[in-house]
Amino acid sequence: MSYAVSTPTFEGPIELLLHLVSSHEVDVLDIPLLPIVDGFVRVLTEQREQIDFNQLSEFLLVAAILIELKSQKLLPGRESADDDDELIGWDERDLLLARLLECRAYAAAADVFVALAEQAARSVPREVGLDDGFAVHAPDLLAGVTPDDLAQAYLRGSAERPVPRVDLSHVTVDTVSVAEAVSALIEVPREERATSFRSLVASCTTRIEVIVRFLALLELCKMGRVALGQGHTFGDLRIDWLDAEPVFAHGTGGQGLGEMAGYEIDDYQG
Secondary structure: OOOEEEOOOOEEEHHHHHHHHHOOOOOHHHOOHHHHHHHHHHHHHHOOOOOOHHHHHHHHHHHHHHHHHHHHHHOOOOOOOOHHHHHOOHHHHHHHHHHHHHHHHHHHHHHHHHHHHHHHOOOOOOOOOOOOOOOOOOOOOOOOOOHHHHHHHHHHHHOOOOOOOOOOOOOOOOOOOHHHHHHHHHHOOHHHOOOEHHHHOOOOOOHHHHHHHHHHHHHHHHOOOEEEEEOOOOOOEEEEEOOOOOOOOOOOOOOOHHHHHOOOHHHHOO
């Protein structure tokens, strides 16, 4: 439904008003445009949720044409300006615009074909064919295949797949902690304690045991129980056992050996 306007000289759809103005039945100078615009703005404000955008755009177009016609008659200029002359050309303009868009689409398609032709021009076709005595035959995919082979293939294809199994043999599962290694080294009698790191790890069979012994030795050095020294670069690590009591003895705030050492063997799995 079109927008209806109400003026002292006209009341009805705005499209009918434009038709009457263009057919010289109503003089555009007798039509006050301000009440029309105010009424539309009032409707737009009060019925914002219900207004149709097509109706809105149609009103704006008709109102713009009326404003242009009236402004051309009010402004000084041509005295014999005809309304038909003002409205003429709208259909031709739309037709020209449609043809322009169509030409642009064809031009874009032509550019694509030109790019494809330029890309194809870079390739060199093979002009020499195969020898006359050379014949290409498709291989027989069923050559040598017996019904028993097909049956065995079906059985293999329909057989239940085994459950995937992850090999964990390379994962270290030892649970010996650095704190336990420290306790074990302290419990060794003084005369049997190792005096070098090489002799300390002589009985180790895995790399993780060597790492745990080394970390335990560092913990003993930090607690003032051993002194470490190395005569030269890449030389053997000497161990001098001291008489100081370990700082992790029970009764010093309730911390256990594992808490003070702060290392677990799982931290060195990677």
